[in-house]
Amino acid sequence: MSSHDETGEQEKAVTEMREICYCGHPGEAEDREPIGDSGGERPLRSPSCGHLDYTLWLPEDVRTLALDEAERRTIRRKASTTA
Numbered sequence: 001m002s003s004h005d006e007t008g009e010q011e012k013a014v015t016e017m018r019e020i021c022y023c024g025h026p027g028e029a030e031d032r033e034p035i036g037d038s039g040g041e042r043p044l045r046s047p048s049c050g051h052l053d054y055t056l057w058l059p060e061d062v063r064t065l066a067l068d069e070a071e072r073r074t075i076r077r078k079a080s081t082t083a
């Protein structure tokens with residue numbers, strides 16, 4: 001009986017990685033800069049406010065991938081600005 005006509009309403013899958021820092025910095029977690037260890041942890045630093053996100057909300061395997069990707073992006077970013 002309940003037949004809604006859902007037109008143009010497309011639900012996008014939310015990327016798990018996507019997070020917005022409390023400072024309002026939008027973007028993916030991987031776009032932040034991984035900071036070399038503080039006791040084995042590799043927190044990601046927000047480029048806007050410097051807030052360290054330990055990404056403990058991620059499952060460990062996903063977290064490892066995210067950190068690796070963040071590292072790769074940081075390296076690529078530095079390589080492209082150094083010319």
Ligand SMILES: [Zn+2]
Nearest residue numbers: 021023046049
């Ligand atoms: Zn921030």
